[in-house]
Amino acid sequence: MAEQPVIVWFRQDLRLSDNPALHAALSSGRPVIPVYVLDDENAHGWAPGGASRWWLHKSLQALGESIAARGGTLVLRKGPADRVIPDLVAETGASGVFWNRLYEPHAIRRDSDLKAALKGDGVTVHSYAGNLAFEPWTVRTGDDGPYRVFSPFMKACLRSEPPGRPLGTPNSLPMAALVPDSEPLDSWNLLPTKPDWAGGLREHWTPGEAGAAARFEAFLDDRLDEYAKARDRMDENTTSRLSPHLHFGEIGVRTIWHTLNHREDAGARSVGKFRAEVIWREFAYHLLYHYPSLPEANWRDAFDAFPWQDDPASYEAWCQGKTGYPLVDAGMQELWISGYMHNRVRMVAASFLIKHLMTHWKRGEEWFWDTLVDADLANNAASWQWVAGSGADAAPYFRIFNPIRQGEQFDPKGVYVRRWLPVLKDLPDKYVHAPWTAPDAVLKAADVRLGENYPHPVVDHAEARKRALAGYRTMKGEDA
Template sequence: MPDQDAPAVVWLRDDLRVSDNPALREAVDSGRPVVVVYVLDDSGDVGRPLGGASRWWLHHSLEALDASLRKRGNRLVLRHGDGAGEIASILEETGAGLLTTSRRYTRGEREQDDRVQRAAEERGVAVSVHTASLLHDPGAVLNGDGERFGVFTPFFRALTRGGAPREPVAAPNAVAPWTGDLRSEDLDDLGLLPIGPDWSAGLGETWTPGEKAAHRRVDEFVHERLARYADQRDEPAAEASSRLSPYLKFGEVSPYQVWHRVQQADVPADIRLKFLTELGWREYDYDLLDAHPDLETVNIHREFDAFPWAEVDDRVLRAWQRGRTGVPLVDAGMRQLWHTGWMHNRVRMVTASFLIKNLRYDWRIGERWFWDTLVDADPANNAAQWQWVAGSGADAAPFFRVFNPVLQGQKFDPRGEYIATWVPELRDLDAKGRHEPWTVPDGPTTGEHPAYPEPIVDLKASRAAALDAYQRMRS
């Protein structure tokens, strides 16, 4: 039997759950008393500090996790500061004999984890690290030549060729506490919630963070949306997407749980595969991050370093950020983002294309805005998706693919229902007017004080200018 004075410390990061948490499971199964720790390390020395919307989510996720642990006889210990230093302090204060945790994948996080592991082992503390937030560790899926895949489709084929991912690990019924005295900070003192002003009302109306809510969301998707996912996933008004991205980002549900839950669904195999492919993109993006640690700032295709970006007009940029561009689908998406911390994936591509190609603003400007405003802002997915639209990423859309926001709206929101939801100034117009309000006589864009602005840029002319800039870069 282990020494009861030598507890197991579980260091949680992107795995804020009790079910399918191998690190927690190992600690409980060791027979040791358990200390469960979360350290808010937002110095920027290890990784990118969370944006405002993600900080809001994290506060409520930690609150839910603590409640779940208390039901099992334990609690969540909170610390704020350098993660390596705080964990070293906790190992010393408790006399721990075991440290368990899950892998992280940004360069700074990996380097910190290596430092923590070396320091712990020097103290005689056993360290166990688990793969829990991805289905595979980046770099593990290789082609026949032992190299990384540069294209998604063969990557996903190779990922699935090895069979189904492991089964999820059951949640412990009880987590025996360590009874020694250990300092824990108050959640409110971490300063995660917005103050002066509190802009998070829309997030609270839209989301319930936490593991319990994550599983409700999985059940709702499997039972009510999955059957129509393949046909309606690109329609923003259809509510066919899973909306699981923030729960996966914070590890309130694991990709293993989602994968197996979807595979068990009573829908055709091709529909299940369509959704699981999106999980595959998440895996692929982390492979990209592993190969390109500066993914959020450095073009994968370095020829784009010479791209002639336009000089930023703060007024124009603010119009894009707040959904006042005069282009209805773009404005609907940006307002949905501002209010809910989330945006439909098809509309993400359209709004990104508008910024990059119609305004010709550097993709990194948009990536930073999304990082701050998305509840699912993810270091791999967010940067990889922006580079995909810009044409500078791996397996990216070519730069000359410019999403026309009017045509995209007419195709994927034909009645303008999504636009009417988020741009109420256009609600009384017919479908054509909602997509092109500037064509409506005496419409909302007319008069001395128009209810809705004219487009801030000519779509046709700006597309031509973007393609000309691309040709100049290539030459």
């Protein structure tokens, strides 16, 4: 029975390099059947949003081509994986299924049920750590519990057994004699058509393993040296932009980790800072694993009593980048057009929604989920709760970002704001983060017509701040 094939089930690991499940399947010496299952049914409300679906299409296309170049065929199937995988096993006579582990609560439930069912049918299941450097249950506090604070978590990671060396890329993929039918990728309708809003995504991104490697290389060559100093500057291209590639597993975190070990020349501070950001991702997964309600419920339940407001008009203004605060609006434009937003702008835009507009963080989480190419359940939920103050090791609620000051500090010449809001392009630097403060003559000369081609502020910053702090006191049972 040596020719009995095995299935390699690709999920958030759309790469051939450093892919432990693929590597182990090939090492078994059996023919492999690479499979991807589009399983919206088991996503429990967190099926990929519009921008992620665009990315997924492109990434599967790239993976399919890499597999084909090595003699294999990527088999695509749609439906609940707990039905599709056993069907494929029956169809192909596969003796085993290999996958890299996921950590989202719905995926854990599905995978453990599926594992039990397959084992019951005499099929072996092999799962691996392919997506994280430190799996959530391996990093424990002195009391043998999960971490709730980032710094000790990071120290514990750095004290732990370092992630193993990345595995190589296979040269060939010996396929089974009988290749099961694959559904055409186009039939999944992952790409937008009516209208095709993905022009900006095409312009900014190259999904797939080769695109990820090129991004990482460019970052190491051009930007890592300055990372610690410049990562908060949104006017310059200072960060790696690896987040969607990491989310879809087009680059392995071990590859990043080990490459950094050899880049001390870039300056220990920058290397350390970048590694710390990668560990923030690990921390978000740690939190999601140990607190599976993180995407849905306040981590600190005191926030259940917060007097959120539900104002559809201001929420709409925020989504559309029409709040009248240029840094927030530029961020929301960047998101809408390119599927990405600079980290500091994410913090400012999220803070604005939660604190200036007193809108529940979940509304923002949902919008980001649909529009970000790097939408990631762990990172998104942990970050929204961090900004809200309701999360683990979160910014305190009373820290309310001032969108004008943030702009002046991290985009002093207004380069970022003008890039995404061309209507403000002729406004002098002095007013570009607060157009309503400009004298009429200045506005006129720059052709900025408040209330016509650029909105008035939806709220006054100082009043909004007071209102948010009063809401916080109400939550705490203090007199507002």
